Amino acid sequence: MTMAKTDEGLRSLKDRRSGLSPRQRAALILIDGQRSVEEVLTVAGGTTRADIDRLVELGLVAEQLLPRRPVSASEPDFTDSSCAGWDQYVRAYGIATELAAQLGRKDIQLALAVEAAGTLAELDALAPQLLEAVGPVKFARLESALRMR
Template sequence: MTMAKTEAGLKVLKDRRSGLSPRQRAALILIDGQRSLEEVLKATSAGGITRGDIDRLLELGLITEQFLPSRPVQPPSPDFTDSSMAGWDQYVRAYGIATELAAQLGRKDLQLALAIEAAGTLAELDALAPQLLQAVGPVKFARLEAALRMR
């Protein structure tokens, strides 16, 4: 089964003050009508996203089930000259780790947590990395640093 964003889901992505948790927002970003639910959950497991987060997006009407034909479809061959998909996967992984670290800060550094949640690109996350390093320390930050440096 695949999931797709509804019109309401697309609007929520544009409004960063939607009230979604960072995990729910990361899941919503990944849901594209192409990936199966299992693929989305697998790709976001590092960020702690669960089936409950997906169910909540369904309840809110931000995503909908999309039933595809039962005949197998041959996926296109990967184009290794185009790094956009790799960049997207890297962003989603780094975003999940960064939001997890920001959640550990609690109210201690709310501005940083909000800035991380608002980061829509890998470059924006990278720009916030020094502040997050200072807030959580090098041991906790190591996972995010590895995700950001995968280039």
């Protein structure tokens, strides 16, 4: 099952005073209508099904009824955990969303772009902006994850 943010969920991302726990906020950032709940729980370490259920109760996310976006033949299908590169993508995506969450309101557009990144190439394209936003010390983990190829 996939979940997607509601309009209220999108507004909540902009409001850091939403009352969400850090785990709930991380899950909300990762929920994009493409990843399954299981994938979100895997990437958002420490997040539980109860955290997802709370987001549903608050009306911030809802079950996604539309199919996942089609993956072109030229890009790997990272929705398939058996795909080569899955571990690298999951690791890099987790680090990138963690860094983006630290930006707060300062750069919500970058945080949303990171959240929407569905491939290593898309994460790599955002890397210069993240480097500038968080600095080289914090960025080093992401750079290492992206260069594992």
